[in-house]
Amino acid sequence: MTITFLGTGTSQGVPVIACGCEVCTSPDTRDKRLRTSVLIEAEDKTIVIDSGPDFRYQMLRAGVKHLDAIVFTHEHKDHIAGMDDIRAFNYRQKGAVDVYADIRVQKALVREFPYIFDGTSYPGIPQVVVHPIDLRPFSIGSVNFTPIEVLHYKLPVLGFRINDFTYITDAKTVSAAEKEKIEGTRTLVINALQKQTHISHFTLDEAIAFAYDIGAEQTYLTHISHCLGKHEEISKELPPNIKLAYDGLKINI
Numbered sequence: 001m002t003i004t005f006l007g008t009g010t011s012q013g014v015p016v017i018a019c020g021c022e023v024c025t026s027p028d029t030r031d032k033r034l035r036t037s038v039l040i041e042a043e044d045k046t047i048v049i050d051s052g053p054d055f056r057y058q059m060l061r062a063g064v065k066h067l068d069a070i071v072f073t074h075e076h077k078d079h080i081a082g083m084d085d086i087r088a089f090n091y092r093q094k095g096a097v098d099v100y101a102d103i104r105v106q107k108a109l110v111r112e113f114p115y116i117f118d119g120t121s122y123p124g125i126p127q128v129v130v131h132p133i134d135l136r137p138f139s140i141g142s143v144n145f146t147p148i149e150v151l152h153y154k155l156p157v158l159g160f161r162i163n164d165f166t167y168i169t170d171a172k173t174v175s176a177a178e179k180e181k182i183e184g185t186r187t188l189v190i191n192a193l194q195k196q197t198h199i200s201h202f203t204l205d206e207a208i209a210f211a212y213d214i215g216a217e218q219t220y221l222t223h224i225s226h227c228l229g230k231h232e233e234i235s236k237e238l239p240p241n242i243k244l245a246y247d248g249l250k251i252n253i
């Protein structure tokens with residue numbers, strides 16, 4: 001199975017108007033971060049976790065020609081805003097795309113995209129089949145997901161374990177019981193926003209402490225604000241088994 005980081009950035013401090021800082025002006029492509037999302041390519045299924053505002057461009061950039069499912073972590077705009085663009089996959093695949101979301105995220109999708117769910121069959125609107133999820137394991141084809149509940153300040157967010165790989169974004173607190181589900185993970189992805197304290201996101205130090213706690217062979221940091229600094233410079237501060245992820249990075253799990 002291959003994981004491609006489609007985006008490793010965040011709307012928090014996202015440079016919409018280039019602020020002129022050394023990250024915005026960096027020629028290093030690893031400093032150009034779209035909103036956080038990953039592509040999972042298994043033999044039988046192609047899945048994305050989250051479809052934020054950059055979804056369309058991320059699909060084009062990664063050359064994704066077929067999409068079976070979207071799995072949502074939570075309903076913040078940087079994770080759902082691009083779902084409308086699945087219509088291109090509907091058209092090409094002549095069918096709906098499966099969407100996996102918990103009940104709270106489902107309500108948000110209905111609120112944000114009422115025209116998808118109001119029963120009208122206006123031609124060309126996105127077609128989805130919603131699959132309710134909760135904290136119980138579920139499978140999409142051969143890909144087995146174990147949801148991990150983390151807290152994003154007070155908001156519960158889902159992380160996912162797939163075999164020895166665990167993907168968590170937008171965490172600030174993880175309970176001991178949920179950490180137990182991550183035990184034995186060989187590859188961990190965890191969010192690290194910036195160095196300064198933040199109410200709902202791990203800082204770099206908190207993410208490193210979490211990575212040590214889990215003890216994965218390799219940890220990748222994601223959901224990175226441009227305020228964290230340049231990829232090359234921050235990378236020098238990290239232990240060898242903790243790396244900053246970057247857009248386009250592929251790993252095999």
Ligand SMILES: [Zn+2]
Nearest residue numbers: 074076152170
């Ligand atoms: Zn969020």
Ligand SMILES: [Zn+2]
Nearest residue numbers: 010076078170
């Ligand atoms: Zn986010």
